[in-house]
Amino acid sequence: MKEIVCKLLVIGAGPGGYICAIRAGQLGIDTVIVEAVKAGGTCLNIGCIPSKALIHAAEEFEKVSHMAAAKSPLGISVETPKLDLAKTIAWKDGIVGRLNSGVLGLLRKARVKIVHGRAKFRDGKTVEVETETGTQVIRAETIVIATGSEPVELPFLPFGGPVISSTEALSLKTVPQKLVVVGGGYIGLELGTAFAKLGSKVTVVEATSQILPQYDAELVKPVAKRLADLGIRVLTGAKAKGLSGNTLLIETAEGAEEQLAADKILVTVGRKPRTEGWGLDELDLDRAGKFLRIDDRCRTSMRGVHAIGDITGEPMLAHRAMAQGEMVAEIVAGKKRTWDKRCIPAVCFTDPEIVTAGLSPDEARAQGYEIRVGQFPFSANGRAMTMLSEDGFVRIVARADSNLVLGIQAVGSGVSELSSAFALAIEMGARLEDIAATIHAHPTRSEGFQEAALKALGHALHI
Ligand code: FAD
């Protein structure tokens, strides 16, 4: 049995794990990373990147289809477009491959040792990895668990046959004629919209009374309108009950039974932490619900064992995992770091996109703040008009006593790119006056951000 002794061992090379290992390597820490499948984890291989590639291809296809149907007011007409989904997927796989090699290259550049195989704890300082060439034992002073998450499976809709998870949806070779999506959250709506644009007849079955229940109704409204325009049928308050052949049985909000025939049934009802298969029983770490419990330094209940990323809970986002990974590497190097982030921005890549950073008006009120809110619609923004996408708005929430910005939200085409300005304003402790006094380039959608601040101060210029 081969044995490696190192200072830091990272289990899982998703965005949390690989960033932790790269930063540790940069800091001169003797680091090993173990990955069972492919470097880049869920995000790079079967999540963020492939889904955004598919969403982009679908947008392009829909744009051209729209023009072909002579609906473009821009004076452009084209012949009926054709789609070769297998080619689209091959293009997406090419991007994934490039990024995958990039991550491996960065790990090597940081002198991180990469071990391919599944790691299993023997005790708090030792893991065993089943590799192609036999069992590898790794002993480390500090271990970081970054094993991520996996899709939740409904017991009456097990994955297989027509029932697929996001992983299979991102590698289909043909566009399903009829697609039923169970779960109208992030993945269901991002992918459901993409397939509708590619030509599927899509039905979304959502258990709660609103799609994207994590967002307030005002933010979701433009998305719901676009889903309707795309011909997507949305059933809220509806429960999936079971499967009969290729037909999904549901109970509608009114309590009626309905049968939805489908070529594919995409189940996107959330993700769960990957707590099995790596020896959690040997360690008996404290949990916070289904997740591993961590403190403000990502320490678990066992000395020398940290955890980062999706395994540690919501929000299960790649950039949170990366920020935790970077922090833990610095802590292992002896730096004084704690989780002191004021916000974790979130983007939902629907059409239009939704961005949130910090507190919504309701969340701020629930925390006892007296607030002022400024909202600016894209229908009054010149850039939005020139891009034929005037739906949506930017909204700022600030303390009424000091004008300190507590939260910023937006919904609109392309607003994902405003997320960094929103997060920066909150991290820097900006007040409404700071945003209002910053010159925003014209004509851009970002002017809506400045105008929302001016509106909250009572003197918007363009409405
Ligand atoms: P993961 O990325 O899940 O990586 C964990 C890694 O650990 C995996 O590679 C796994 O193979 C490995 N592993 C597990 N067990 C072992 C073991 N015992 N031994 C060795 N290796 C092991 N987030 C965003 O921020 N933006 C988005 O746009 C976005 N889009 C998404 C779209 C989809 C379809 C999905 C499914 C997710 C999306 N996410 C998005 C979420 C994002 O992918 C996750 O938050 C992120 O990948 C979590 O990173 P992680 O490092 O914690 O875990």
Ligand code: NAD
């Ligand atoms: P989600 O939590 O966003 O949505 C799940 C939806 O399914 C919810 O609306 C829920 O009410 C509904 N639901 C649950 N059980 C149901 C049932 N039996 N029948 C019908 N509906 C049901 O989860 P997801 O879409 O699977 O995504 C998982 C996670 O991945 C997200 O929470 C997010 O952290 C991450 N993600 C992020 C992005 C992004 O950042 N753009 C994109 C995709 C995924």
